Amino acid sequence: MDGTATERADDWWEVEALYDLCFAPGRSALSSYRLREGVEPVAGLCIVWRDADGILGGAIRVWPVRVGGDRALLVGPVAVHPTRQGEGLGAFLIRTVIDRAHAAGEPRLLLVGDAPYYSRFGFERLEGVEMPPPTNPDRVLGLALEEGAWAGIRGEVTRDAD
Template sequence: MAEIAQERAEDHWEVEALYDLCFAPGREALSSYRLRDGVAKVARLCLVARGRAGEVAGAIRTWPVRVGSVPALLLGPVAVHPTRQGEGLGGLLILDVIERARADGHPRMLLVGDAPYYGRFGFSRLEGVTMPPPTNPERVLGIALEDGAWGGVSGEVLRAGD
């Protein structure tokens, strides 16, 4: 399968190359990237899946954000090398990040993605939480890492530093 470990500084360019391979050109123009710009990743929640030769076969990153004045985590991007897709690496990375975030006491996490895929990990549509345009509101999903963590939380998703 693959070994999952925290992303190291020396993995940066290999992870970026994987994201370039897996996502359309211009990925950094997406609204979620505006929330990441100039903000440090949550290092413990940035993971790589390594193949037998030590290569990065998959990667996931997590960023701090706010929903109004309430702190949250923004999950993504998650990518798996095309030659390794279908092996469950993406799911393993997502589950590992959720488990680590919960253990670290983070109350809530959100992402922009497909509900049928992310729903199996516990994510569901967030009512009243808006990402910067042009994000489709149907794709704004969240998971409570503590009971009731999304209760009463609404507003615009903002950069953690703003």
Template sequence: MARDEGGFLGGAIRYWPVRIGRAQALLLGPVAVHPTAQGEGLGAALIRDTLERARLLEWGRVMLVGDEPYYSRFGFSRLTGVEMPPPTNPERVLGLALRPNAWAGVAGQVTRHA
């Protein structure tokens, strides 16, 4: 969450632990920014800050469902072989490796991490 000095909640981001086959990952989303704070870079700052925190916590990979033209600036690219439940468009399933080759060989259905 991001709050200003007065306690105004300007934005929030959520991550979910998931599995793809036997591999663990974080699923990013949603990212929300209050309408009065949109266009100020708050969403991008939340994404960058939390991706760095995930890296420091030794997560190897992050995925999301979103627009590649937007999320590519954070390093996300289209994943192949990773299947989100329907009706998800497979072209919108994106991933980011937080360590080298983290997505190598990872494929299968995305399920909740129990």
């Protein structure tokens, strides 16, 4: 799919408007947002997709976090404009992040989402990884980009302000 680019600083507010359109008004009250406060996203893994006219159709962001002291990357939010849904754009953005994170040597990805959807990308439920409440533990999913990258990783997910 043509049209992908790394998110630039001047994309920020347009991406925020897309997130406002796609998610509930209280999205910033979710526990995952506490992990993002005061932390810069991983620049090379935040991606936007625009059509041939330059109209934003989708976006995904990635944030550094710690799980019991070990680095992980928190994927999300991912959003696709309602007029572009059903075209595979969300899956394309997720696969692009997975590929770029792997190429960058990142060992593991984490997200909060629906296991039936994200399992097709290789994400699995993480036992012993605790997102801030009130996150449903069944929705805490991980993907090892290196063999055994999640082995023995347990504990609370916390901000990574480094």
